[in-house]
Amino acid sequence: xxxxxxxxxxxxxxxxxxxxxxxxxxxxxxxxxxxxxxxxxxxxxxxxxxxxxxxxxxxxxxxxxxxxxxxxxxxxxxxxxxxxxxxxxxxxxxxxxxxxxxxxxxxxxxxxxxxxxxxxxxxxxxxxxxxxxxxxxxxxxxxxxxxxxxxxxxxxxxxxxxxxxxxxxxxxxxxxxxxxxxxxxxxx
Numbered sequence: 001x002x003x004x005x006x007x008x009x010x011x012x013x014x015x016x017x018x019x020x021x022x023x024x025x026x027x028x029x030x031x032x033x034x035x036x037x038x039x040x041x042x043x044x045x046x047x048x049x050x051x052x053x054x055x056x057x058x059x060x061x062x063x064x065x066x067x068x069x070x071x072x073x074x075x076x077x078x079x080x081x082x083x084x085x086x087x088x089x090x091x092x093x094x095x096x097x098x099x100x101x102x103x104x105x106x107x108x109x110x111x112x113x114x115x116x117x118x119x120x121x122x123x124x125x126x127x128x129x130x131x132x133x134x135x136x137x138x139x140x141x142x143x144x145x146x147x148x149x150x151x152x153x154x155x156x157x158x159x160x161x162x163x164x165x166x167x168x169x170x171x172x173x174x175x176x177x178x179x180x181x182x183x184x185x186x187x188x
Contacts, residue, residue, distance in 0.1 A: 001087055003088040004090065007141065026050075067099075088117045088119070142166065145168060154171060
């Protein structure tokens, strides 16, 4: 039985889309559909697109119980629930102040994972958690596993910019949970 480390934001669900809506509702700056169709790579810090907002206004979105209004990716729910029948699931995610409980409550609501196979770690240092596989969207988090050759590293593709290049080799790079499930069924 392997332990699968799974990031939450932009891997299991997308809180960033609602963050854009939050800032755009204040400013009325963009046609959302046009913005996303014209920008194939989007700055990970969406606040950069709203220069008229203060940092406090930009970050205020993250202070609420935002996960109550977000749906998980449906393919993530199906695949992770299936993987949890054979493996331990360790959700590993950075939490802003006040997010821990809300994020955990929503994960428990979204997934049907046996209690003995479920855990949650709130940390920026994801490589500090013992896992056999790490699934994350950020190069910086995956790079923390450099030198841990036995850890399967999967990058979940998003349209957002990265703050650093990859310094490790990936075992899989995809935006499909079905691909991830099939791949892990083969290698674990």
